[in-house]
Structures are given as structure tokens and as C-alpha cells.
Amino acid sequence: MSKVMVVDDSLTDRRVITTYLEQMGLTVLDVNSAEEAMEKLSQYQPSLIVLDVVMGGKSGFEMCRSLKADIDTKKIPVILCSSKSTEADKIWGDVVGADAYIAKPVNRDELIDKVQQLITA
Incomplete structure (x- = not known):
């Protein structure tokens, strides 16, 4: 089973995205900042990361670049x-x-389509 890390400072957005991913049968770890994600990355080893762009602290653009x-x-x-x-x-x-x-707001079908493309690539 693939593991996905969801990084978003909005609890509501994290819950929505997590629900969609869990409905696909994926294991999800959700975190609320880029800094927390970087700390947990080595122990969690996700197959995919869903990353918000606008967050307090390090932005999603900065984390993606790193x-x-x-x-x-x-x-x-x-x-x-x-x-x-x-x-x-x-x-x-x-x-x-x-x-x-x-x-x-995340479109469920679009998210599922992108995740399937990237996990099976």
C-alpha cells in the first residue's frame, strides 16, 4: 500500500484531501507545516507528497525545491x-x-487522477 504525506496548514483542507486519498486505499500522514514534514520525511518515506503552496514558515514552493x-x-x-x-x-x-x-478547492476526480498517474509511474 502506498503512503502519501499531505502538507497543509489548513486543517479543513488536510481532512478533505486525506479523506479522498484514504478512499483510494492509501495510507496518509497529514502534517501542518513544511518544517514538520521535513522532520518526519525520513521515518515516514512517502510514495507521494501533496503540498500546499501558501503556508506559514516555509512555503510549498520552497519545500518542493528543497x-x-x-x-x-x-x-x-x-x-x-x-x-x-x-x-x-x-x-x-x-x-x-x-x-x-x-x-x-480540490476536485476529487482531478486529485485521484493525478495521484494514480504519479504512483504508478
């Missing part, structure tokens, strides 16, 4: 998930190495 620059985490697929959904934000997601970018 993940993709690290030899131990660069192959973990990252889905950026944010209320910031302009074309410029999506381009910036590509620049920092995100594997997908979806807008909030």
Missing part, C-alpha cells in the same frame, strides 16, 4: 495544491520541480 534538490527525496512525486492558481503559479511549480499542480 525536496527536488536532495538526492534522498528528489524522486518522490510532489503535487502542489493551492488556492494560488494563476498560470504564473503553475509555471513556478514547474520551475521548482513539482510533478503536478492542482487548484483549491
